[in-house]
Amino acid sequence: MALADKIALVTGSTGGIGRETALLLAGAGAEVVVTGRRADQGAETVRTITEAGGRARFVAADLEDLDSLRALAEEAGEVDILVNNAAVFPMLPTVEQDADSFNQAVATNIRAPYFLTAALAPGMVARGSGAIVNVSTMGARVGLPGMSVYTATKAALESLTRTWAAEFSPAGVRVNAVAPGPAGTQSVIDLWGQEAAEGFGKITLLGRIAQPREIAEVVFFLADGSRSAYLTGATVAADAGATAI
Numbered sequence: 001m002a003l004a005d006k007i008a009l010v011t012g013s014t015g016g017i018g019r020e021t022a023l024l025l026a027g028a029g030a031e032v033v034v035t036g037r038r039a040d041q042g043a044e045t046v047r048t049i050t051e052a053g054g055r056a057r058f059v060a061a062d063l064e065d066l067d068s069l070r071a072l073a074e075e076a077g078e079v080d081i082l083v084n085n086a087a088v089f090p091m092l093p094t095v096e097q098d099a100d101s102f103n104q105a106v107a108t109n110i111r112a113p114y115f116l117t118a119a120l121a122p123g124m125v126a127r128g129s130g131a132i133v134n135v136s137t138m139g140a141r142v143g144l145p146g147m148s149v150y151t152a153t154k155a156a157l158e159s160l161t162r163t164w165a166a167e168f169s170p171a172g173v174r175v176n177a178v179a180p181g182p183a184g185t186q187s188v189i190d191l192w193g194q195e196a197a198e199g200f201g202k203i204t205l206l207g208r209i210a211q212p213r214e215i216a217e218v219v220f221f222l223a224d225g226s227r228s229a230y231l232t233g234a235t236v237a238a239d240a241g242a243t244a245i
Contacts, residue, residue, distance in 0.1 A: 001029025012086030181239030
């Protein structure tokens with residue numbers, strides 16, 4: 001298996017794109033550190049992986065809290081693949097945006113991947129290999145009303161992707177991002193409703209929303225050095241052509 005000797009940490013991997021990414025990485029042989037706030041969902045993801053013959057363990061973490069984040073990095077250990085997937089997305093017009101959800105989004109969407117990367121990248125550099133994949137959004141490239149905070153944090157994450165590639169790739173650590181279009185994750189359905197989510201998908205060239213697995217396949221491609229060895233500093237638009245027109 002391509003990732004048989006690798007350890008992968010996927011944030012926000014108790015559901016949605018993160019969970020599907022964890023399943024793919026485990027299926028390729030990696031030992032996966034599943035993390036999130038919900039222990040019940042984490043246990044279910046680990047069970048799914050282990051019952052299929054894979055290796056996984058769950059570490060509960062609140063990425064808004066720096067102490068919890070540092071504990072996660074320490075417990076994860078020598079990680080070869082880091083997927084910064086966890087995110088929150090407040091949906092408010094700029095003039096109605098409150099400070100609490102603003103700070104929550106900045107802490108989860110920027111500060112958490114920043115300090116997880118700062119904690120885990122040195123080990124990758126020392127070993128001369130590794131992969132970091134950041135999950136962004138098509139909204140980092142286009143204006144979407146009511147999503148100012150979420151899209152701004154993801155635009156920052158894309159900027160960090162390029163900076164981290166410049167800092168770490170000379171030592172063999174690839175850093176890339178995926179910018180999904182509308183995806184049918186449970187969190188999106190809960191937030192928008194099924195009809196609105198599917199309506200958003202109609203603006204894409206393929207005329208539909210993505211399934212979480214379809215986005216996870218792109219994340220997996222970037223994480224697997226045997227597939228994407230010459231790719232670093234890039235943001236892949238997995239948005240069914242929405243930002244191409």
